[in-house]
């Protein structure tokens with residue numbers, strides 16, 4: 001194998017989301033990352049140069065790289081989550097780009113749900129603002145494992161170390177109130193490229209890594225839970241061919257834990273126990289499977305299992321119940337109905353639920369809890385009690401992002417209206 | 424490292440297989456749109472892996488524009504024979520003959536837009552409720568915001584302002600009667616990922632992707648293949664060149680790359696060195712900066 005392939009097959013995938021208020025320089029930063037890592041193709045660059053000329057600017061506007069649909073271009077804003085891709089020799093990156101404006105919370109929650117890293121922008125001139133609190137809160141609520149605070153536009157504050165240090169202090173105070181495990185700070189200028197991909201010569205006082213270096217090296221393989229065994233059954237495979245006459249396999253994606261042939265497992269909801277016979281993928285037999293692998297499992301005993309069931313390990317049973325508490329982010333223009341019924345999707349399970357109570361709402365600008373106000377509208381976050389039509393097998397979102405997350409769907413419109421994290 | 428580590432191709436594979444299985448579980452009549460291009464070949468490979476040792480529990484659908492490279496059709500038929508899969512074919516020519524659409528004429532004429540009507544007719548005919556396509560978000564700006572599960576109204580239209588939020592791996596395929604979904608299992612793949620995966624899995628692809636001698640002519644800076652139905656403009660002269668396809672579409676709008684690449688490894692090296700996006704090679708998308716978006720609103724992806 002050539003080195004090219006060798007290197008490529010050892011690349012990891014890192015998903016990150018970017019958050020900043022309008023004009024903090026988010027589009028410029030993403031453009032800079034793509035441009036300096038040479039992830040921009042020539043024809044795209046030409047298209048941007050043409051568009052920049054039409055818009056009447058003479059220097060190439062990196063922000064245009066990440067600008068999307070026409071309607072938005074006409075309004076001069078971006079309205080949704082857009083995904084960007086680039087790779088360096090070390091990693092492949094997926095950026096969930098969530099622009100900052102009214103719909104912000106909803107978009108950021110969406111982008112954050114699968115992210116390993118959140119890159120939060122702070123304008124060096126303005127420091128930590130309400131928006132920064134909001135973005136950091138969402139990152140912690142969604143349990144993004146790593147946070148990188150980039151202090152942008154350092155060129156506009158004379159690359160002053162004190163400005164950077166002050167913002168770090170401000171942020172640390174804020175982070176103390178949130179559940180953020182890993183925070184890093186980088187002083188940058190997205191416009192001129194300082195400390196984005198290339199080291200800045202203007203900030204010799206900064207000895208830490210560039211943003212790109214962090215993105216390339218942050219340790220992410222332990223972001224998945226490899227201790228508690230959870231395998232939601234997604235699809236039952238029964239070939240019913242001569243060769244595979246009695247074959248019954250359970251297809252799905254490992255949510256967490258490590259599964260091995262011979263392991264003792266319990267099937268929920270039946271509670272029956274058996275052992276794993278094989279774990280396979282096409283004609284390949286695997287000696288172990290772990291998150292986020294998609295595999296096929298066969299079991300020693302013939303047990304009646306269908307989609308929505310969960311195969312779990314012996315070490316720690318999931319919680320079971322039809323009354324659950326969640327942190328809910330509302331995603332729809334039509335407010336949540338207290339006492340209303342919704343479809344609920346949790347792992348591979350479809351059921352229905354009733355909204356029983358709103359315990360409190362969170363003021364995401366101050367992080368204060370608001371008691372007594374039971375209305376939950378678009379972009380609002382609240383702690384809510386649900387009652388489900390059948391028991392759910394779950395873990396808290398804090399311990400398991402897969403078995404601890406759920407969505408609510410409006411029964412009339414079929415729209416996804418709520419994102420829930422089980423407390 | 425703790426030994427529980429996937430490379431990015433394995434992670435993308437796991438995600439796509441998960442999506443394909445979700446489609447089979449959530450919909451009654453899914454279909455896999457097969458164009459004969461590398462993306463749909465990879466998607467079909469993933470579908471086979473997803474359900475092995477059972478057969479893929481849905482058919483394939485090929486919309487034949489009548490402007491295909493002959494190699495594409497030969498490849499398709501051979502692949503179906505080898506895997507025992509079922510491929511339904513519907514023809515744009517039939518849609519034209521039925522008077523449902525009017526064909527463009529003259530040089531630069533393309534049946535790309537017409538495909539939409541044939542596709543929507545086929546979806547209606549077979550009552551398909553989910554059509555999986557090989558679209559990737561890295562292909563074009565308008566696709567960057569596309570969901571894995573993309574909802575289409577009764578007219579097959581896509582409303583960019585009214586897409587359902589997609590969180591975690593919880594895909595919402597609920598729909599009303601007559602509505603359907605387009606699903607894009609390869610959303611998170613890039614062109615490079617697809618090639619590397621083809622290499623890793625040793626997947627067979629049409630010979631068109633490798634260098635071969637062909638009669639071509641230059642139009643607007645793009646090399647196009649000659650064919651009986653290709654009208655030449657004044658000054659366009661057919662010449663023989665060694666070329667290959669980076670993407671396979673209709674002969675009328677598939678730009679060919681001058682290349683000596685004759686293995687997947689060569690192609691990977693070429694893609695790594697190259698400075699033009701795949702779609703840049705499609706004459707069709709150059710028509711307007713937002714042409715993809717317009718077609719998408721009409722129901723073609």
Ligand SMILES: Nc1nc2c(ncn2[C@@H]2O[C@H](COP(=O)(O)OP(=O)(O)O)[C@@H](O)[C@H]2O)c(=O)[nH]1
Nearest residue numbers: 021022023024025026027028063153189190191
């Ligand atoms: N001086 C300076 N200006 C910047 C920097 N980053 C972004 N800008 C400018 O700030 C404005 C807003 O940037 P943009 O990327 O569109 O912000 P967004 O709304 O967060 O995407 C533009 O005029 C940029 O050129 C920087 O590092 N230094």
